[in-house]
Every structure is written in C-alpha cells, then in structure tokens.
Amino acid sequence: MSPALLVVDRISKSFGGVHALIDVSLSVAPGEKLALIGPNGAGKTTLFNVLDGQLAPDRGSVALQGRRLDGLPAHAIARLGIGRTFQVTATFGSMTVSENVLVALLSHRGRLHSLLARVHATNDPDAQALLARVGIGTLGARQCATLAYGDLKRVELAIALAGAPCLLLMDEPTAGMPPAEREELMQNVARVARESGAAVLFTEHDMDVVFKHADRIVVLNRGRVIASGAPGEVRADASVREAYLGIDDAAHRSDDA
Numbered sequence: 001m002s003p004a005l006l007v008v009d010r011i012s013k014s015f016g017g018v019h020a021l022i023d024v025s026l027s028v029a030p031g032e033k034l035a036l037i038g039p040n041g042a043g044k045t046t047l048f049n050v051l052d053g054q055l056a057p058d059r060g061s062v063a064l065q066g067r068r069l070d071g072l073p074a075h076a077i078a079r080l081g082i083g084r085t086f087q088v089t090a091t092f093g094s095m096t097v098s099e100n101v102l103v104a105l106l107s108h109r110g111r112l113h114s115l116l117a118r119v120h121a122t123n124d125p126d127a128q129a130l131l132a133r134v135g136i137g138t139l140g141a142r143q144c145a146t147l148a149y150g151d152l153k154r155v156e157l158a159i160a161l162a163g164a165p166c167l168l169l170m171d172e173p174t175a176g177m178p179p180a181e182r183e184e185l186m187q188n189v190a191r192v193a194r195e196s197g198a199a200v201l202f203t204e205h206d207m208d209v210v211f212k213h214a215d216r217i218v219v220l221n222r223g224r225v226i227a228s229g230a231p232g233e234v235r236a237d238a239s240v241r242e243a244y245l246g247i248d249d250a251a252h253r254s255d256d257a
Helices: 044-051 074-080 097-108 112-118 125-133 149-161 179-196 207-213 231-236 238-245 249-256
Strands: 006-015 018-028 033-037 059-064 082-085 167-171 199-203 216-221 224-229
Touching: 006 044, 018 033, 018 044, 018 059, 018 224, 033 044, 033 179, 033 207, 044 167, 044 199, 074 082, 082 149, 097 125, 097 149, 125 149, 149 167, 149 179, 167 179, 179 199, 179 207, 207 231, 216 231, 216 238, 224 231, 224 238, 231 238
Parallel strands: 033 199, 033 216, 082 167, 167 199
Antiparallel strands: 006 018, 006 059, 216 224
16 A cells, blocks of 8 residues: 555644534545545544644644655645635636636746736747646636636646646635536546546535445545544444434434445
C-alpha cells in the first residue's frame, strides 16, 4: 500500500467557545476520492480552511507528502500542490473564461506581473488545454457573467487545476446543479483525477453523489470524526444514520429484509 498523500493528525480549532474541530484525524491516499460528510455545522468547511492555509489550527498537524503544512500561508500551500474549489463559485464575471484560467496559470507561475500584457491572449494553449480537460473547450471567449451555473463550476475546476495539484479540495462541487449535470461533473472529476494521479477530498450534501463516487467516506459531527470507511460500511453505521443520514434502524432492517 502506497504512503498517504495527506495526513491530518488530531487537528483542533475553536472560535471563542465554539469547538469547530476536535482532534480530527484522517488521511488521503494518492489517487483516492475521499468524501467528507456531515450535517451543517459539522466542521467540514473549517477543516478545508485549515488544510489550504486560510486558518491556522489551534493544535495538531497537517502534512502533504511528508511535509508539514500547518503554519504555512495559503499561497505557499497552493504551490506545494493543493488546489481548491468553493461552495460559491469565485470567478471574475467581466473577464472571459480563458482570461480567468490564465490569471490562475500566471499566478502559479509567479508571473502575475505579465498579466496586463497577456490578459487578452484568449488562445493561450495552456489555458485552452485546461478548458478542454474539464469539457468547456469551446467557451474560452465567453464572459463568465454569461455562463450557466454548471459551466461556472467547470471554470472553477479548471482554475483549481491550473497549479497541477496533487490534492484537490472540492467544497460542495455539485451544489445548485441539476442531477444530470452533477453526474457529468463528478465523472469529469474522476477522469481528471485518474489521468493526473491527483487525490480528491470533497464535501457533498447529495448522498447519491457521495455513495456513487467516493472510494471512502469520513463523517464529521459537531467537529469530531464519528465514522470512516468504505461507502457500504458508512451507510450501515448506526451513528451516521442517526446523526446525518436520517435513516432509523427499523427502516434499515426493513430495507434489508
């Protein structure tokens, strides 16, 4: 078995008297798709913000490929190989799709000083290659403000991939999308991960998406890990069913009968 790509060891984070994360530990293997689920307020976004450097943990450690990340600034963590998408898409609406991706490419190359000279280079081959990877290669010249929500999600995925991350954090990647587009996006994510070897750690409220696309699931409740394992194991876990899935034991026994 290959060494873990990401190791989160007993991370805790509080905001005043609110304990958002309490001794959270998990690992992600290279190429793995790991779902992080839990009810609202469970601590999922807080953990993502710790992993990408937006928040410093109160205690515990985070290591990527054996290198400690906790305490590093967000831009340094991004350059070490963590990309992220957000619950609410964050693109420049007045810029074209290609220009949005080009900004990300130049940032990761440390060449934002050349942005003004190249911002209209909508045929940049690297930007076009990223758009093709996420299935929107024909939309490069469109302004982001004119795109459908599902296409904006794909633009954000292309932006996250601009730094060639070894770990992709996806916070509610299918939120607001109709079922057919959710499936298409997740298949695209799986293909990109398979081709690049990157691991994916994602949060998601759609349990159909989680149980279909995750290799493994970690469940948070009130800042603590209450279960982890393969989708079938987590689905059958009584604590998960009580805290999150909303399935009582009697119904489960009836379904299994």
